[in-house]
Amino acid sequence: MQLTGAEIICECLLEQGVDTVFGYPGGAALNTYDALYKYSDKIRHILTAHEQGASHAADGYARATGKTGVVMTTSGPGATNIVTGLATANIDSIPLVAITGNVTTDQLGRDSFQEVDIVNIVKPVTKASFLVERVEDLADTIRKAFALAQHGRKGPVLVDVPKDVTANKTEFVQTIPERPKIFEIKNPEKIRVVQEMIKNAKRPMIYAGGGIISADASEEFKAFAELIDAPVCCSLMGLGCIPADHPLCIGNIGMHGGYETGMATAECDLMIACGARFSDRVAGDREKFGEQAKIVQLEIDEKEINKNVKVDEYILGDIKEILIALTIGLDRQDHPDWLAKIEEWKHHFDDKKLPECDLPLPQQVLDVINEIKCPSDIIATDVGQHQMWVAQFSKIMESRTLLTSGGMGTMGYGMGAAIGAQCARPNDRVCLITGDGSFHMNLNELVTLKSYELPVVVVVMNNTVLGMVRQWQKLFYGSRFSQTNPHRATDFVKLANAFGVDGLRITKPEEIKPILTKAFEMNKPVVVDCRISPDANVLPMIPPGKTINEIITEM
Structure with missing residues (x-):
């Protein structure tokens, strides 16, 4: 069937199972918004007060569901206003597709009204960005954007569509959307190596990151942690991958983590990083971070291996597949003395009373x-x-x-x-x-x-x-x-x-x-x-570039 580019955008969104988009209209996006009016019974559009709010809303939608969030804007400032949202989604590996309008193709490169080269502006903060100059290429580009957003390490993708491309017509054929490919384990021979490391460990610890949640692998992760009987320290992005009240969950790790997570990092003999990237807010002193331990990294993005902290072994692949593979043939481990020590560290500051204050704490x-x-x-x-x-x-x-x-x-x-x-x-x-x-x-x-x-x-x-x-x-x-x-x-x-x-x-x-x-x-x-009081502080705190030995507990 012959459809305009704007109608093709809507049809592609429906193909991908999109029922909600967030955005703000403008001149270069008017054709697309006119099509959205016709599709309003199938696609809900949430109008925000500012495009940045729309990009964060699409991000929140994606984090809360695991689906790809969608943000739509016009050209120029409408497009640049979502850059912070794209950068936020990019560093946290959140699947997002941004569809921006632009001036007509014959006006590109002429400093036209509300023209900006958004494709090149966002290259450092997206997985990919595309300019569609022919309506015949539009459907495949949008499909590619959705596939990229969800494949491997997830992230945002931008598709920039000039106004004449949304007005022109071409033949549109519906397709079944491409399913995200399973990211196979690249070095499966390391599974047995890591299993042996787990068997030999007396004081294992897991550093759990947002990659577990991104891969919908929380159940597999919990089963793995229980099997190897290891305490779990979560990065900020990893919180929720294991219930907060689970006996193995010892809380947030890093600059404002608890004393127990800092001590677990400093005293473990095996650290298994699951979908985590050793950021500076976790590994303050990268040379000393876990220096006494063997470190294993389970990761989907090869660029993260040895980037911040040198590891002894790594397994590259989808975290869910890795966790399943590691549990096969591995006997249940038992570390009662180590967990008892962790429990003791949890109560290290029990004698510290909450500050007296007339205001709520x-x-x-x-x-x-x-x-x-x-x-x-x-x-x-x-x-x-x-x-x-x-x-x-x-x-x-x-x-x-x-x-x-x-x-x-x-x-x-x-x-x-x-x-x-x-x-x-x-x-x-x-x-x-x-x-x-x-x-x-x-x-x-x-x-x-x-x-x-x-x-x-x-x-x-x-x-x-x-x-x-x-x-x-x-x-x-x-x-x-x-x-x-x-x-x-x-x-x-x-x-x-x-x-x-x-x-x-x-x-x-x-x-x-x-x-x-x-x-x-x-x-x-x-x-x-x-x-609350302006003198309420976040404690404990490990100063930047320091270790648990320099933890600040009062000010």
């Missing part, structure tokens, strides 16, 4: 949210102290229930991600935990929450300062608080009301439970302004 707030939420409910965060408190104190029980910008550290990410997650999973509650600094970057998307009546609970940890930067200024810059006390007078309750959203406020510890309970029961968008 972040841990108290998160403890109540843990009580209220169901295991399948979703926590989204922005970036800063609140993000680290979530990593330390939130009970993440299932994969795909913590949405956070791990590698890019994108302030302003959380609101869009919460929108995308709530659109993807309307039967689960979504709670955005943010800080006042991050919230100021994305509060325009409150209008999106209200427009679609998305029942997201927004909890603002409001300390009136840029808390994480201020904490570093305390520790490393002689308490010279340069530009971290912005002296803002924003009333978040009134602000919420101005957007048509309910606002609540917590100012005392005794108000935490009743107000948060009310917020969760309202079943509509609500902002909770939770006042």
Whole structure:
């Protein structure tokens, strides 16, 4: 059948099982948006307040479901406004397809109105980017983009479509979408080698990363951890790959991880990194990180092998396939003394009391949210102290229930991600935990929450300062608080009301439970302004480039 390029875009989205897209219209994308009007009974479009919010929403949708998120924009600033969202998805390996409009092909390269070379701009922060100059190439390019987004190490792909290409017609033939190819184990001979290392280990430890969740391998991972009887330390992206209350789960690893995860790293004799990349926030001193141990890396991306930390052995392939292969023929291991030592380290700071404060403490707030939420409910965060408190104190029980910008550290990410997650999973509650600094970057998307009546609970940890930067200024810059006390007078309750959203406020510890309970029961968008002390710190903390031996436990 003869279809316009714009109609072909919609047909290809349907082929790929897409039912929701996020975006913002504009001149170069008008043909596509006109086609979306005709397809509105099959494809839901969520209009955000800003294109960056749309890109983060597509990202949140993908993280919450495992499906490929889709963002659509116009040319020029519409396209450049999603670059931060693409970079965020890229470093965290999130499958995303961005479809941007551009000026007509005869206007390309002439500095035309709202023209930008978005294909080359995004090359460093995408798996691939394509300019489609002929309508005959459009369908195959979109199909290729979706296949690339999900194949191997997942990530974002951009397709730029000039306006005349969306207007021109060509023959369109429906096809069954290509299934992501199974990424076979490249060096299967190493399976037995690693099994022998596991058998010989007395103090094994697993460093679990986001690759486990990306591969939908949480069940296989849990079975593997139980089989080898090894404690599990999770990166920020790995939280949820094993339930927080599982006996082998010892929490977040790295700069703001617990004493027990730091000691496990320093005392293990075998470290197995599963879908993790040894980032600087985990391996502060790369030379000393796990230096006493044999290190094994299970990884899908060959570029990550030996990139940050030298490993003794590695297995390259899909993490789910690797974990299954490692369990075949491997006897159950038993390490009671090692796990007892881990348990002892967990209680190393039990004698440290919570600071006395008339304001709510972040841990108290998160403890109540843990009580209220169901295991399948979703926590989204922005970036800063609140993000680290979530990593330390939130009970993440299932994969795909913590949405956070791990590698890019994108302030302003959380609101869009919460929108995308709530659109993807309307039967689960979504709670955005943010800080006042991050919230100021994305509060325009409150209008999106209200427009679609998305029942997201927004909890603002409001300390009136840029808390994480201020904490570093305390520790490393002689308490010279340069530009971290912005002296803002924003009333978040009134602000919420101005957007048509309910606002609540917590100012005392005794108000935490009743107000948060009310917020969760309202079943509509609500902002909770939770006042906390500007001197609340994220501890413990291992300084950058240091080891557990230099851990900071008080300030």
